[in-house]
Amino acid sequence: VLRALIGLNEFSPNSEFLAEAGQLTCSDEAPTQSVCGNIIFLFTGFDSQQLNETMLPVILGHTPAGASTRQTIHYGQEVKSGYFRQYDYGSLENSLKYGSVDPPNYDLSKVSAPVALHYSNNDWLASPTDVDALESELPNVIGKFLVPLDQFNHIDYLWAIDAKTLVYDTVISIMRQY
Structure with a gap:
């Protein structure tokens, strides 16, 4: 039930x-x-x-629809392994699917769209260290923007009282340029 x-x-x-x-x-x-x-x-x-x-x-x-169980497991695999890579099905199925016992990393050098990275110091799901690592892998980063509020967290991107002035105005401005 x-x-x-x-x-x-x-x-x-x-x-x-x-x-x-x-x-x-x-x-x-x-x-x-x-x-x-x-x-x-x-x-x-x-x-x-x-x-x-x-x-x-x-x-x-009215929250977003959530995530599939597999998507949640995949996120956990990436956190545990420390790599941004495809889903790990286990050695045998990985060998059949990927031709390797380990899943391949995502090749971020192939991202051709301009990317603006927005991050915050209190985001438990995307730390500044992770954002720095992502920036070093992407070829077309047009800017990296730290939200100027130390307590701003992951859910604040959607629901913060001041999300418009802290994030959305910058996002819209960048979108208008590209």
């Missing part, structure tokens, strides 16, 4: 159950509202000054 409510092959799925749970536990009237924000911060970094807690029921009720 729980699988049917929250999804089987999806990590953080958007479901009616989760939307309703978010509405009940995260509304302004709920004594558990601050817990909702803290759960989000566990995955993305802490930034209470940019989180509009009144918006939590809306955020949780």
